[in-house]
Amino acid sequence: MAPQLKVQVWIYSRTKEGEYRFLLLHMVPERGGFWQPVTGGVESGEEISKAALREAQEETALSFVGELLDLKTSFEFQSPRGICIEHAFALETDVGSPVPKLDQQSYREHSEFRWGNASETIGLVAWESNKKIFFKLLDQLGVDKGSAAEA
Numbered sequence: 001m002a003p004q005l006k007v008q009v010w011i012y013s014r015t016k017e018g019e020y021r022f023l024l025l026h027m028v029p030e031r032g033g034f035w036q037p038v039t040g041g042v043e044s045g046e047e048i049s050k051a052a053l054r055e056a057q058e059e060t061a062l063s064f065v066g067e068l069l070d071l072k073t074s075f076e077f078q079s080p081r082g083i084c085i086e087h088a089f090a091l092e093t094d095v096g097s098p099v100p101k102l103d104q105q106s107y108r109e110h111s112e113f114r115w116g117n118a119s120e121t122i123g124l125v126a127w128e129s130n131k132k133i134f135f136k137l138l139d140q141l142g143v144d145k146g147s148a149a150e151a
Helices: 048-060 118-124 128-141 146-150
Strands: 004-014 020-027 038-041 064-079 082-093 110-116
Touching: 004 048, 004 064, 004 128, 020 048, 020 118, 038 048, 048 064, 048 082, 064 128, 082 128, 110 118, 118 128
Parallel strands: 004 082
Antiparallel strands: 004 020, 004 038, 020 110, 064 082
């Protein structure tokens, strides 16, 4: 059985003061009850980058500025449905901390959202693979990892 392809999309914004803010979504308890960036599956025949854009839009209904940033990172993990390979991306949304419209789909996936600076974000992320990708995003954005690395 071929691995299932998935995407992870870090959504970020910049305040008027130039500070980066990062969006995390909280999974409902029935789905694990942890904080993570936008994630989702790649549909059959769909390009991975298109899946990243679709998932970000479906899960938040935010508008995005600039191009999709391919973090050129992927990792493999075992899920209840088999082996998955998850590819990482990032998208910038409008200035500030806009309010996403969670759960546009027919089922409830997320219970809440949170915007945070680098340190707050890394302190909430559950999985080491997500933390490694987040640090790669910080590098690409030129964000100081000092306080985030200590979290």
